[in-house]
Amino acid sequence: MLPLFTRSIKFIIGAGFIFVLLLALIGTVTTLIKEPAQPTAEEEFHKHPKELDLASNGPLGKFDNAQLQRGFLVYEKVCASCHSLNLVSFRDLQQLGYNEAEVKKIAKDWPIKQPVQDPKAGTWGERDNLASDRFPKVYYPGTGSPPDLSLIAKARHDGAAYVHSLLTGYQNQPAELLKKFPTAKTPDGSYYNPYFANLNIAMPPPLTSENQVTYSDGTRATVDQMAKDVSAFLVWTAEPTLQTRHRAGVAVVLFLLFATALAYGAYLTVWRGVKH
Template sequence: MIRFFGPFIAPLVGAGFLLALLWGFITTPREAEAPTAAHEYHKGEKEISFSFDGPLGRYDRQQLQRGFQVYKEVCSACHSMKMVAFRDLEGIGFSGPEVKAIANQWAVEVPSINPDTGEAATRKALPSDYFPSPYANETAARAANNNALPPDLSLIAKAREGGSHYLYSLLTGYEEQPAELVRKFPDAKTPAGLYYNPHFANLNIAMPPPLVAEGQVTYSDGTKATVPQMADDVSAFLMWAAEPKLENRHRAGVAALIYLLIATAFTYGAYRNIWRDKKH
């Protein structure tokens, strides 16, 4: 009898052990997670559409130039874009001379070396230079921002879930902290030096509202510079900075799809031609 059932004992014991583990996992009581302020009051992205959304989306060069102006006049005071060169701006419609003038007139000069003395120096930026950081180093950046380090914006639109939609929501999402939130979660009161923004992960962000009033910048194309418009434009510009080849990728995708459709049609035609005289 043992010899007959012997080969089945080990598998049965193993199956029983696994079933016991599974049953224990299912029946073990779990404590419900305590609600948090971030869980209850965090908001997702606002409803907004960009010209580059979707598989056929394209950048609006005029909007990108306005977004660059917002970055230059507002954001660049705190945030670097160390992976974007001035000459890259030709990709959003600026001419060579315009790029040269933008680089030459940039508020922060580029670190350099004095050829006569070999000592550290600065010089006017060239089109081949990358956007210089507004701070000499990380220590200086933290000292100027209540120990918070302003992130580099070169890839921020790809580094945050939601991309440009998240950036727009964040820039336009500052508001007073609800009194109800403080009553329900006293420990979640926004600390001094931080700002309440329900679109930020933990609701409190170190960055002060960067876009605060209509007309904060003056657009050269006459567009009315409302806070939502400026946020829309700079979010689009940051998306371009993170993915300047997006339009090429879209075109390649469409071309590949058309090729596959044609190849499928030819393949099906060949199949029908080969098998049309064959009887099943």
């Protein structure tokens, strides 16, 4: 008798628990139907990156060294004062077509020097960069540092397209946004950019005018062109072995096709004349 009573109690408790869950589910669904969740300003006005056509795109893509050198110039003249490139060595620039002497000069003339410590005095000093050094870190004492750009093209969805869209996407807040979301006004010290996650970014527009840098190959340095070039350069910093990986992938595919043809030929030879 007691076991039966115990089982009945368990059944009643379980049924009651399921009933409560069903009521909660029905209430939630009913609320969502009557009062659907309203999109936030970020959800409604955030834009996905624009498509960006680079030579490195696709499984057969390869780097355009002329563009990478232009992109490095944009980084050097515009971005380097705020953003580090600490996973890249100066000597890696030889992959872009710079010779050894040019790399040594770039390293020596770089405005941020390498910190060194005097073991005897226990004080810190500076020395010129060597070709074997990585690009020195940029520090902002007390406020932190802007993100390092070494891997930014891999760390962000759509990589180079995101960088290009962000750099060219600064604009005034749309009147429609302020009308629908009055409290979403861009705060002082920030800038509206629909390609940034929360629409407002602390970084001022870095590319503001044509010919902000001077390209030695005669390419017209428009804002769009500079953004495109530096985006291509950051693809290289994030994956300098991209061309090697692409070549290896093509070689593997060709080998597999060849091996498949050989295997099929062997199959026909072995089973030739055998009746099924």
